[in-house]
Amino acid sequence: MLYDYINALESIGLDLLFAAIFFLIAMAIRDVLNRGNVPAFGRRIVWLVLFLGCSGFIAKGLIQLSWEGAGLG
Template structure:
């Protein structure tokens, strides 16, 4: 494998790892909320916070792509 492909593979593996991590966190939170009979308002708040965290990672990725295509290093 070529050395220049390592960064691409690392980026893809990182993004897939983050997706898997958010899925596992979501399953764990769903199980805890279901077992403790949490009201609907509490569930909405918890899933909303988890969703905002996931959207933060998506926004970071989009901003990073825009910066890299415009020539800003980082």
């Protein structure tokens, strides 16, 4: 039974791993920004870059799902 769903479990586990890594990165960046007294403009740039990185992974996942659903992948 479990062997039949190993690919789905592996995919979900990898997605959760990436989510956890991005969360930990965000917490570390927040701590560094708070301790370093970074100006507001610098904080916005840092969070923008982090958001764009996360959105790239989300877009990749959605594109991959749509392509696999259409039989292209």
